[in-house]
Amino acid sequence: MIVEAEGLTKRYGATTVLDGVDLRVERGTVVALLGPNGAGKTTTVRILTTLTRPSAGTARVAGHDVVREPAKVRATISLTGQFAAVDEQQTGRENLVVIGRLMHLGPAAGRRAADLLDRFDLVDAADRRVKTYSGGMRRRLDLAMSLVSNPEVIFLDEPTTGLDPVSRSTVWDAVKDLVTSGTTVVLTTQYLEEADRLADHVALLHRGRVAVQGTTDEVKSRVGGHRLTLGFTAEPDAARAAELLSAQQVDGPLTLGLPSDGTAAHQHHVLDTLRAAGVPVATVGSHRPTLDDVFLAFTGGATR
Amino acid sequence: MTAAHTGFANALSDHLTLIGRCVRLTRRNTETLVMSIALPLLMMLLFVYVFGGAITTGTAYLDYVVPGIVLLCTGYGAASTAMAVTNDMTTGMIDRLRTLPVRGSAVLTGHVAASVVRNAASTTIVVSAAVALGFRPSATVVEWLLVAGLLLLYVLALSWLAAGLGVIAKSVESASALTFVMLFLPYLSSAFVPTHTMPAFLGSISEHQPITPVIETVRALLTGTPVGDNGLLAVLWCTGLLAASVAFATWLFRRRAAA
Numbered sequence: 001m002i003v004e005a006e007g008l009t010k011r012y013g014a015t016t017v018l019d020g021v022d023l024r025v026e027r028g029t030v031v032a033l034l035g036p037n038g039a040g041k042t043t044t045v046r047i048l049t050t051l052t053r054p055s056a057g058t059a060r061v062a063g064h065d066v067v068r069e070p071a072k073v074r075a076t077i078s079l080t081g082q083f084a085a086v087d088e089q090q091t092g093r094e095n096l097v098v099i100g101r102l103m104h105l106g107p108a109a110g111r112r113a114a115d116l117l118d119r120f121d122l123v124d125a126a127d128r129r130v131k132t133y134s135g136g137m138r139r140r141l142d143l144a145m146s147l148v149s150n151p152e153v154i155f156l157d158e159p160t161t162g163l164d165p166v167s168r169s170t171v172w173d174a175v176k177d178l179v180t181s182g183t184t185v186v187l188t189t190q191y192l193e194e195a196d197r198l199a200d201h202v203a204l205l206h207r208g209r210v211a212v213q214g215t216t217d218e219v220k221s222r223v224g225g226h227r228l229t230l231g232f233t234a235e236p237d238a239a240r241a242a243e244l245l246s247a248q249q250v251d252g253p254l255t256l257g258l259p260s261d262g263t264a265a266h267q268h269h270v271l272d273t274l275r276a277a278g279v280p281v282a283t284v285g286s287h288r289p290t291l292d293d294v295f296l297a298f299t300g301g302a303t304r
Numbered sequence: 305m306t307a308a309h310t311g312f313a314n315a316l317s318d319h320l321t322l323i324g325r326c327v328r329l330t331r332r333n334t335e336t337l338v339m340s341i342a343l344p345l346l347m348m349l350l351f352v353y354v355f356g357g358a359i360t361t362g363t364a365y366l367d368y369v370v371p372g373i374v375l376l377c378t379g380y381g382a383a384s385t386a387m388a389v390t391n392d393m394t395t396g397m398i399d400r401l402r403t404l405p406v407r408g409s410a411v412l413t414g415h416v417a418a419s420v421v422r423n424a425a426s427t428t429i430v431v432s433a434a435v436a437l438g439f440r441p442s443a444t445v446v447e448w449l450l451v452a453g454l455l456l457l458y459v460l461a462l463s464w465l466a467a468g469l470g471v472i473a474k475s476v477e478s479a480s481a482l483t484f485v486m487l488f489l490p491y492l493s494s495a496f497v498p499t500h501t502m503p504a505f506l507g508s509i510s511e512h513q514p515i516t517p518v519i520e521t522v523r524a525l526l527t528g529t530p531v532g533d534n535g536l537l538a539v540l541w542c543t544g545l546l547a548a549s550v551a552f553a554t555w556l557f558r559r560r561a562a563a
Contacts (some may be wrong), residue, residue: 071405087325089332094325102404102415103319105313129332145400257402259474 002027002153002184003048007057010043017043019208021058022301023152025201030175030185032195032216034294035205041188044205045157048186049079079155084138086146088131092122092141095130099148109148115219116144120174136167145176154178156187160194164274172197192294196220206295219294226262227293230234231255233281240273241279245270248296257293318406322414326388330418332461336384341426344431345379351496352437359497367441370553371522375515377430378455379490381423382462383483386400388415390479393560409554412467420456422450422482427455442525458518461521461546468553471560489515510528514541 003025010018013048018040027029033041046052048059050070058065064072066253086095099162117126122139130141139159146154159175160168175198178185179209195202195216202219204211212219230237235253242249247258260266267284274281330337350371381418392398393413401411431439443451466483473479492506493499493515500508512515517537524531 033463046399049399051402074403074405077403079399081396081399085400087329087397089329090325092330097324098321099400099404100402102318102319102406149404259442 001025003031003059003061005044005057005059006046007042008047008054008059009056010052011055011074012039017208018047018057021205021208023203023210023213025184025186027152027184028179028182029200030179030187030198031201031229032199033186033188033196033205034190034201035188036190036295039205040208041057044159045079045155045186045188049077050074051079055090057125065157075149075150077155078149078151078153080142080146080159081159082158082161083136084142086130086141088140089129091127092117092133092144093126095141096148098178099145100228101222103149105148112148116147120144120296121176134167135163136170139163139167140174141172145173147178151183153184153186156185158188161190192289197293205240206292211253211295220289225289227285227287227289228258228260228267229255229283229285230258230274230281231285232271233280233282237279237281240277241274244273244279250296252274255297259289260298262288267277313405315410318410319413319417322406322410323417326414326418328420329388330422333375335382336387337422338434339379340377340384340422343380344426344430346371347376348373348430348434355496366434366439367527368436368523369496370431370439370441371519371526372490372493373434374427374430374522375458375495375519376490377426378459378489379425379462379486380464381426382419382459383480383486384422385415385419385463385466386470386473386479387476388418388481389467390473390476393471394475407555409557412464412471412553412557413474414472416460416463416467420459421464423455423463424461428436442528444527447525447528449545451522453541454518454521457542457546461542461549464546464549464553468556471553471556490519491512493519512539514545517541 001024005021005022005023008018008021008023018059021040021044023031023044033044034042043052046065047054048061050066050073051167053067058067061073062076065078066073074168084139087098089099096113096116097109100112103109105112118124120143122137122141122144125137130138131143143159156175160171165169174193175185175187185198187198199216199301201213202216203213219298229250230241230247232241234253238249238254238256241247242256245256245258247256251255258270267286271284340476350538351369351373352366356369389412392401392415398411404407468485469482470479473482493510494514495515499510499516502510517534518541520534521531523529524534
């Protein structure tokens with residue numbers, strides 16, 4: 001296990017942000033910490049990257065304790081935070097060379113910068129100031145800066161939040177490249193789709209705890225590939241339908257959600273069951289599972 | 305090479321890299337750069353040609369006011385350190401730098417060193433402009449060096465103070481607000497008018513605040529009048545402020561960073 005955390009707790013005064021997070025990450029895999037805002041994703045990453053001290057619990061990264069041996073941990077990791085940490089008034093190349101020098105690469109810092117600019121498709125923009133870069137280019141440079149040191153574990157905190165769809169997929173490609181080169185990646189995200197695309201394992205954070213941890217497939221099969229949403233006009237109808245279909249309430253007593261395979265046959269089956277029981281349905285919708293659906297399936301409560 | 309040796313070489317190279325970064329950022333931040341040179345120049349013209357005629361100091365007003373303008377200029381230059389530090393603290397750059405095997409406070413040292421470089425440049429420009437306007441200091445080479453040394457100490461102290469304020473500030477705007485005292489203090493000193501012309505209570509504040517002995521020392525050294533106690537007072541104020549500011553800034557930095 002390259003990352004091992006046990007009982008991580010973080011309190012700020014009377015507020016408990018983390019309430020005993022356990023996490024195990026195997027070398028060479030991608031783990032997604034999935035959860036809504038305020039679930040404790042960023043705090044977990046800050047503890048694992050030595051930026052914040054836990055109030056209780058222990059964590060080891062690449063065999064080093066994050067509290068007792070922060071310097072050794074720092075030598076093996078890199079962090080890409082929520083906001084692209086790049087100097088606007090420096091060129092892409094200068095940004096990379098500064099990091100290379102701080103990693104004590106010496107004269108090799110220049111060569112390393114050139115390699116990374118090439119790898120992240122930034123050669124044309126290399127000697128332009130970063131303030132002229134698009135959001136996606138900044139994020140790519142940000143990732144490149146994380147790789148200067150050849151880290152064993154890369155932490156990515158919400159790598160695609162706020163990016164347009166095109167930039168998002170370039171970032172995804174960059175992360176997939178990392179994985180093929182054997183790097184371990186721990187990323188946080190609010191998007192199930194992102195976890196699905198990139199991660200081998202998913203840890204669902206809910207109110208400062210890991211609600212569930214498993215492979216992406218395990219999580220998906222529990223939630224279902226699709227979701228059906230049924231709307232009712234009267235509460236007794238909804239209650240009756242919930243019983244018949246073992247469906248759960250979503251957004252109040254008049255709406256139910258249940259897993260589906262996305263086929264017309266399944267929709268027919270559901271509607272036929274309700275008609276046979278004499279339960280009137282107002283609306284039917286089918287969609288890909290959202291984070292809310294995942295939480296519903298695992299915790300029996302919505303994210304809020 | 306011993307381990308201590310490598311450690312020292314690495315620390316030195318970290319500092320040089322970060323100083324290089326900050327100097328580059330300053331040089332390219334055109335607005336701040338233009339302001340930190342244009343503002344003192346305009347202030348000098350304003351005081352000499354607009355207010356100067358109405359102020360009686362016993363000497364040519366230009367000779368009286370130049371040291372004050374120089375200190376105003378360094379105060380302004382040092383204050384922008386706070387904004388640069390806050391910018392790093394709030395953009396995530398600080399987390400990136402802190403997860404590197406680099407001593408955290410080297411980040412602050414980089415900004416302070418850049419501030420010294422920036423102030424050396426702007427002070428040279430202001431003094432040259434003053435000479436062009438007819439400022440004729442009688443200082444010897446040794447006296448010029450003493451002036452440079454004292455100003456360096458003063459800039460270091462103010463820059464470290466500003467760096468500390470930059471660590472506290474939650475946004476670049478509030479960093480700029482926190483440093484207003486630095487810009488304001490020179491007005492309440494003997495920089496522009498002799499303190500005895502102020503109301504008694506303001507006069508005594510002005511007499512006993514740190515900037516007055518610094519200004520009086522610089523003025524005495526440049527115009528060849530006796531320095532008196534002011535020299536020692538100025539050095540004590542500056543070293544005291546420097547020591548306190550370095551301790552304050554590095555302590556705040558560790559505390560804020562570890563939260």
